[in-house]
Amino acid sequence: MPDHPSAYKATWNHLAATEESALMHVAGYTDPEKIKEATDITLMWLRKCLGIHPMDTYLEIGCGVGRVGQALAPQVHRWIGCDVSEAMLGYAKNRLASHNNVDLVPINGFDLSPIPDASVDAVYCTVVFMHLQEWDRFNYVREAYRILKPGGRFFCDNANLDSDIGWQVFMASAAIPPEERPPHISRCSTEPEIRTYLIRAGFQDVQTQFAGVWVMGWGVKSFPSFP
Ligand SMILES: C[S@@+](CC[C@H](N)C(=O)[O-])C[C@H]1O[C@@H](n2cnc3c(N)ncnc32)[C@H](O)[C@@H]1O
Numbered sequence: 371m372p373d374h375p376s377a378y379k380a381t382w383n384h385l386a387a388t389e390e391s392a393l394m395h396v397a398g399y400t401d402p403e404k405i406k407e408a409t410d411i412t413l414m415w416l417r418k419c420l421g422i423h424p425m426d427t428y429l430e431i432g433c434g435v436g437r438v439g440q441a442l443a444p445q446v447h448r449w450i451g452c453d454v455s456e457a458m459l460g461y462a463k464n465r466l467a468s469h470n471n472v473d474l475v476p477i478n479g480f481d482l483s484p485i486p487d488a489s490v491d492a493v494y495c496t497v498v499f500m501h502l503q504e505w506d507r508f509n510y511v512r513e514a515y516r517i518l519k520p521g522g523r524f525f526c527d528n529a530n531l532d533s534d535i536g537w538q539v540f541m542a543s544a545a546i547p548p549e550e551r552p553p554h555i556s557r558c559s560t561e562p563e564i565r566t567y568l569i570r571a572g573f574q575d576v577q578t579q580f581a582g583v584w585v586m587g588w589g590v591k592s593f594p595s596f597p
Contacts, residue, residue, distance in 0.1 A: 378479035378502075381553040382455035389435075392461050395554070396434040396497070409441050412496055419577070419588040420523040422446060426491040429517065431482070431510050432498030433474075436462030443469040450490065454479040480506055482513040492523045499528035500539075500556040504563070511567040520593040524573060528559035530585035539583070561585050 386392035393400045397408060416422060416438075426446045433439055433451030435458055443449040443466060450473045451466075453459050459474045466472045475484050493514040499507045507528075514524045530536040536558045543555050561578050564587035568576045573589025580586075 376479060377553060378454045378506075379456075382453075383457045385554060386455050386457035386461070389461050392435055392458055396437060396458075405437060409437055412438050413441055415527075415581075415586060416442070416492075416494060416525060419525050419579075419586065420492045420494065423491075427489070428492045428494070429482075429485065429490045431477075431493065431495040431514070433462055434458050434497075436465040436472075436474075438494075438496065439472060440465050440469075443472050447471065448473070450475060450485070452477045452482060452485070480509060482510070482517055485513075485517045487516055488519045488522075490517050490522060491519060492525075493518060494525040496525075496527050499526060499559060501554050507559075508567045508570070511571045511573075515571045515573065515591055518591040520591055522591045523588065524568070524591070525586065525588040526564065526567075527584050527586040528564065529556060529583050530580060531558035531560050532585075533580065533583050535583035559585060561587075 385395045390400055397405050422442070422445050424445070424447060427448040427450065428442060428446045429450040429452065430438060431452055433453050436451055439449050439451045439462065448471050451462055452475045454477055456476050459476060462474055477484065495510055511526065518524060529539050531540055539556050540558055543557065564585055565576060565578050568587050568589045574592045576587065576589040578585060578587045
């Protein structure tokens, strides 16, 4: 786990030194069929929790090689992929080359400063929180709130500590001596943690759900109320 947000960049550029290594660290396999199966499940959750509409501008925090963007870009007005790793974004650029409604944006590992306030309709962050320190998870939730238009939707997930597989992930990490822990080691969340981030960031209609190892949370940015 990097000590400082800037260390995320070096860590993930290194993990993405080859396309095979990038895919292994994004998905755990390189088989296109298995990647498509996993992506279909991600899209199913986005459709259920946020909705996917043709006029939406969608943004992914930690987009990796563009696994989700490849399937989502044809269904929305604009898809923006943000990632701390320029190497990951390079693979995403190739994967998404046939789409003319895609922007790929390098970020600093901490915030979404290149993205203007109230400029997107939906933001999601999947399979990323496990690699972030808690403060950085929350900061991305807060940043998602900032860049969403009123009425905009946000989704995030993490491995759930309070599940059997989540506990296995926890114990596998616990077995690694402290001095040997890799900087991208997986760290789980709990449902109250995810719910707290969404509520503290200001989201309304906050909901959470469990599925297998995952805990997911989503909410809506409310419209300003006028006296
Ligand atoms: C396991 S991959 C998941 C990629 C993508 N979300 C997917 O599901 O296919 C984690 C991604 O998060 C990115 N990442 C790691 N730390 C980050 C940070 N602090 N800020 C933004 N992206 C980060 C990595 O570069 C990598 O692309």
